[in-house]
Amino acid sequence: MMDDSVHSPTRRGTPAPTLNVNFTLNQQPISLEVAPNAVLLDVLREQLGLGGTKKGCDHGQCGACTVHVDGQAMNACLRLAVMCEGQHVTTVEGLAREGELHPVQQSFLACDAFQCGYCTPGQMMSATALLNDARIGSDDAAVKEAMSGNICRCGAYKNILTAIQQARATLADDATRRAGEGTP
Amino acid sequence: MNDLTQSTLAQPKVVGQRTPRIDGEFKLTGRAGYTGELSVEGMLYGYPVAASIAHGTLERLELDEALAMPGVVDIFHHANFPRLHRSPNSMGHGDQVSEVRLPFEDERIYYHGQYVALVVAESFAQARAAAQRVVARYRQETGAISSLLDGAHDSHTEGELLEDSGTTRGDPEAAFAGAAVQIDAVYHIAAESHLQMEMHATLAEWRDDGSRLVVHESSQGVFYQRNAMARIFDLAQENIEVISHYIGSGFGNKLFMWPHAVAAAGAARELGRPLKLVLPRAQDMTGGGNRPASRQRLRLGADRDGRLNAVIHDSTTETSLVDRYVDACGSATPSFYACDNLAVSQRILALNHGTPCPMRAPGEVSGIFALETAMDELAVALAMDPVELRLRNYAHEDPESGLPWSSKQLDKCLHSAAERFGWAQRDPGIGAMRDGDEIIGYGMAACTWFAGRQPCQARVELRADGTLFAACGTQDIGTGTYTIVAQTVAELTGVAVADIEVKLGETSLPTGPLSGGSMATATTLPAVAAAVRDALSALKEVATGHGGVFAGVDADSLTVAEGALSDGERSHSFAEVLEAMRLSSVNGQGSSAPGEEKKQYSFRSFGAHFVEVRVDPSISRVRVARVVSSMDIGRAINPPTARNQVEGGIVMGIGMGLFEKLDYDPRDARLINANVADYIVPVHADIPEIDVELLDYPDFKFNEFGARGVGEIGLTGIAPAISNALYHATGKRYRDLPVTIEALLADHASG
Incomplete structure (x- = not known):
């Protein structure tokens, strides 16, 4: 029933296009190549290794991914990374300052x-x-x-x-x- | 100074004292590594494709478009996933799984959300995008069974009667028939989702040419997963390591492994690269466990003085077509009230759902809703105060086993909570208490959860740098296990909690218990204590041996205090003792297990909840305004975290009472509300005043720490206290959970 011809572990899809985005993350300027459809939450967690921002629903329903964008609380799962161009993003990793908890x-x-x-x-x-x-x-x-x-x-x-x-x-x-x- | 060697923990200094969580700073700064945010070199991402039907056959998959998407490496499904073995699925042998059917095992579709393919790609976004382009063609069949409560299953003769799950004493049918006052009612509870904040997640990595498997899993039971994976992948247990350092909670659905973990590990082996799979929320809700719906008939017979002479509790709960789960609703009933004539029965009905699993206070929370609502109905029928009815039927020994209770303070719970609540000011008339436009209802319920222990091992090291290390292969699911282990070590050594390192959640550590059933504390701490004592014994041997700082002194004469050994004149820190012999550390092993005490006593925690609801009849709105509770849990090892557990249970109970319902489409058994917005749970604005008192009656017959556990009991009894308060406010008896605004509106319209 299955068409075995489509199964090939060595096969790879087409290369992914990327876009450049520049923003300030936890007070540090950052320049990234991201997929156009990459969500800010996934970029933080998977691309930048900042796992403090959590994924609880991926639909803007639970609040676990809340970050600050230009001082406003926002769901990182509802923003494409490229939307952050020129903005200031703060995650939980940026709350403590100089080793002292907020x-x-x-x-x-x-x-x-x-x-x-x-x-x-x-x-x-x-x-x-x-x-x-x-x-x-x-x-x-x-x-x-x-x-x-x-x-x-x-x-x-x-x-x-x-x-x-x-x-x-x-x-x-x-x-x-x-x-x-x-x-x- | 007290000698900690002889400590009986009767007058502890650290145990029982407020201790901030030792893992707190990691969680609060984002540095705690939960499974979903871990990564390893060369890691791939898996994203499952889930069945969009609940009943039928997968006819074919159209994969060309998805395979051509950026970053896609492979797509696994029935035709190409490796042939694996099933787990024996035995609780006793420690290889229980949540759903015994392997992923992609056949092309039959048993439930909505069943995995039909696994897309693997270089990034999460790529895997998800490609999964959305997989086209699955099904042959859907009619006749899907959507719910025990869908109206098509009203008979108590349906389902399989479990002969070994029932109990009978006396002659309950005759006693009920002859009772002066009878209550006979049926109660329904909707299926619930655990909705733990962190979805199921697996990171599987094969090492050493595929001979060894390392799995990070958000798990409440790493050893069960290791043992099951050993059978499924036909590997020696020692060649599998399962790790779970931080868990975004579980409430029971992470006790035993689910098929996603098998899919992840199987795909990782085929591709020769590590693979991470985090379930999307919808799949977590369809195929990652649920509390099954229940239908219960409760019959109570009593004399005119309110003394129970018959209790008959018949339950039916749901299971799936691919495994067999029993949610034993009646398990607390035989021990709850003194009554000579009692029967409990249990049926299960298989339907087109993902397999149900234990959810916080499994079975008992549902049974207690029925029992404690029925008791309120009996109190109304007798025109008796419901607190008095409970005291009149007080079980001074366990009526099922005939054994005395190890320690039972339910009477004190009832009196103390009633006093703090202001129960004496209750006007028992229906709708008699008002505040402006709102009707005030007062309701109460008693509650209980069994106390159990499991076998456990632990290891403790005393180190030359002055720190201590404790290890046990149990988990901290947010209950505070890391911290109470450190408190235990601190108590017995006099070393500060800050100087104690605790490692949990690895199968390379000494075998630890499931984090479930409110058993982890009473199970783990005695083993840790034994390991501490063993390590101290090793240290004394070193100290008194040739060249030691106490050479020639009788080891048994040395005392322990504040991280030092003393012979009464001289005192040397643990570090000095070790350094004198050029040792890096000494090691202690400890183990513990339940023993003879179970033959001598019955062990249960008890409590009482008093609830105030406010009903605005003009808009059929119900709010829980106040909850006052007293809990008899033995000793709380860390009172703030224990109280936090009870308060959290109360919050979940408000959800069970008023909000939570998995909605399965009666036409095709698809789960309609598989998302966090449409499956409603309590949020900040729903939270009433909560006043929890933890009575302090250490249960030393259970273990030397006096702790019975605290995870489940707060949830039990809340839903009936709410429904009983609603009766007081409205005169309507709500026997179906959740009590939705729709139900209130319907009654308002008809009433």
């Missing part, structure tokens, strides 16, 4: 705001974006609404909320301290 990472650790850890990078990227988003209120209900694009199947939602609000307080304290240091 306040959101610190509060996720302190509050045990994760279990398996697979949705966690996406949760933290959404959290850091919403903490910088003046449109989103600071009350629990507003945070829960804003975070509802990030599914945590382990169900660590209670601790995630606590961690976000703790990070908000830490960031506010840091800002106050910096302002204080700035005065003569």
